[in-house]
Amino acid sequence: xxxxxxxxxxxxxxxxxxxxxxxxxxxxxxxxxxxxxxxxxxxxxxxxxxxxxxxxxxxxxxxxxxxxxxxxxxxxxxxxxxxxxxxxxxxxxxxxxxxxxxxxxxxxxxxxxxxxxxxxxxxxxxxxxxxxxxxxxxxxxxxxxxxxxxxxxxxxxxxxxxxxxxxxxxxxxxx
Numbered sequence: 211x212x213x214x215x216x217x218x219x220x221x222x223x224x225x226x227x228x229x230x231x232x233x234x235x236x237x238x239x240x241x242x243x244x245x246x247x248x249x250x251x252x253x254x255x256x257x258x259x260x261x262x263x264x265x266x267x268x269x270x271x272x273x274x275x276x277x278x279x280x281x282x283x284x285x286x287x288x289x290x291x292x293x294x295x296x297x298x299x300x301x302x303x304x305x306x307x308x309x310x311x312x313x314x315x316x317x318x319x320x321x322x323x324x325x326x327x328x329x330x331x332x333x334x335x336x337x338x339x340x341x342x343x344x345x346x347x348x349x350x351x352x353x354x355x356x357x358x359x360x361x362x363x364x365x366x367x368x369x370x371x372x373x374x375x376x377x378x379x380x381x382x383x384x385x
Contacts, residue, residue: 212365216347221340222266223286223295226256230264232382234375237268237348237358240283240302241276241309248357248370249303255375262383267299268344270356278309280341285314287337288328294321 218224218233236252238245256265269286271279282302289298301317302309314332315325331337348358352365359366359375362382368374 212352214360214363214365215350217363218264218266221343222268223290223299224264224266225296226264227261228264229261231262232259232362232379233264233266234379235266235268235360235363237270237344237351237353237356239270239272239276239279239356240286241279241306242272242356243306244370245357246303246306248359251370251372251375254372255379258372258376259379263379268348269341270345270348270353270358271341272356280338281311281314281332282309283341284332284337285317285328287340288331289317289321289323291337292321292323294323297321 214235218235234252234255236245236248238248252265256263269283271283273280286295286298286302289295298317298321301320302313305313311329314328318325318328351358351360357370359370361375361378366375366378368378
């Protein structure tokens with residue numbers, strides 16, 4: 211069974227208690243339709259498990275298949291550098307059918323951020339090292355497609371469905 215090779219750290223985007231009993235790590239691509247479906251499953255898991263679940267998102271943009279994936283990841287990282295990662299993350303997945311520069315700029319402006327700074331970050335690659343670090347950590351962990359999930363460091367190979375994932379999380383809670 212594949213394991214998470216890069217442990218969760220302060221460099222990760224995390225939701226939930228740092229003292230949660232279970233950590234769910236996702237390697238995702240904002241343009242991947244399966245990640246878009248999994249987004250809602252993760253939201254439901256977070257509601258169900260509350261303080262027992264910490265969620266970590268790592269970028270894994272599949273740029274050859276998804277032309278807007280890198281721009282979306284840069285948008286999330288730019289917003290994150292100003293304290294709005296999760297807001298941007300949610301808006302990108304909830305507007306997956308509108309991915310592109312107009313949406314990226316609108317997300318920045320909605321949160322009082324500079325769309326010009328975002329555009330410059332896209333041009334000069336400011337956030338590419340972080341995104342590549344996430345991606346390379348995924349490759350080292352055996353990720354070859356999205357979404358890819360790890361529950362307490364162990365690869366979850368099932369479908370991203372609430373029932374199956376919640377059963378695996380329950381098993382981690384009792385072990």
